[in-house]
Amino acid sequence: MTQCCINPSILSADFVNLEAELQRISNADAVHVDVMDNHFVPNLTIGLPVVQRIQAVSPVPLDAHLMIADADRWAPGFADAGLASVTFHAEASIAPVKLARELRSRGSKAGMALRPATPVEPYLDMLPELDMLLIMTVEPGFGGQAFLDITLPKIRRARAAIDGSGVGVAIQVDGGITEETITRAAEAGANVFVAGSAVYGADDPAAAIDRLREKGARTLRSATE
Numbered sequence: 001m002t003q004c005c006i007n008p009s010i011l012s013a014d015f016v017n018l019e020a021e022l023q024r025i026s027n028a029d030a031v032h033v034d035v036m037d038n039h040f041v042p043n044l045t046i047g048l049p050v051v052q053r054i055q056a057v058s059p060v061p062l063d064a065h066l067m068i069a070d071a072d073r074w075a076p077g078f079a080d081a082g083l084a085s086v087t088f089h090a091e092a093s094i095a096p097v098k099l100a101r102e103l104r105s106r107g108s109k110a111g112m113a114l115r116p117a118t119p120v121e122p123y124l125d126m127l128p129e130l131d132m133l134l135i136m137t138v139e140p141g142f143g144g145q146a147f148l149d150i151t152l153p154k155i156r157r158a159r160a161a162i163d164g165s166g167v168g169v170a171i172q173v174d175g176g177i178t179e180e181t182i183t184r185a186a187e188a189g190a191n192v193f194v195a196g197s198a199v200y201g202a203d204d205p206a207a208a209i210d211r212l213r214e215k216g217a218r219t220l221r222s223a224t225e
């Protein structure tokens with residue numbers, strides 16, 4: 001059965017107390033780190049020096065989501081920092097195959113993200129170059145937005161292509177994932193779930209992670225029965 005992973009986004013954490021905030025999610029599969037440059041998206045977060053400090057103190061591996069222009073130039077530096085996984089946006093890369101290969105050669109898993117209106121079909125032949133496909137379920141840039149159901153058919157088509165070709169690519173969804181929407185996303189074929197406000201907005205983030213994992217895993221189990 002496909003593994004169900006819950007990756008909380010620190011975009012909804014208290015940025016003044018990041019080390020303590022990371023300890024609150026030590027039962028997560030990875031921590032999702034949103035890097036925004038105020039060019040590719042209309043928001044600005046953190047850059048490589050802060051990501052490196054997060055990497056040094058995090059109890060779980062890092063899953064970087066780079067919402068930055070000119071990914072071909074900047075993404076390899078995040079892999080060099082020893083991050084477990086680096087995801088760039090297809091819309092921000094001129095040479096996504098070359099970039100995915102560079103990330104892998106530097107020791108990171110290679111992820112590629114698609115905005116809600118970007119079709120998956122032009123990228124199906126490059127799935128073997130990827131460890132993870134991130135299908136954005138909101139427009140990137142901000143936490144706390146509502147899940148876009150229009151992305152479900154794309155998740156289904158990506159899952160069918162991945163299962164049909166036998167490549168071991170994870171499907172991550174990011175944006176508006178809650179205890180309610182996780183079931184729809186998992187039914188469509190996603191197996192890695194990013195949750196910012198649903199985890200850090202809860203009184204007990206670790207318990208919220210357990211509940212999300214339980215719901216996601218149950219749906220993935222029934223999909224393969």
Ligand SMILES: O=C(CO)[C@@H](O)[C@H](O)COP(=O)(O)O
Binds near residue numbers: 011032140145174
């Ligand atoms: O990449 C992004 C937003 O661009 C996300 O990772 C959000 O941070 C997820 O937050 P919620 O929608 O779960 O609150």
Ligand SMILES: [Fe+2]
Binds near residue numbers: 032065174194
């Ligand atoms: Fe993200």
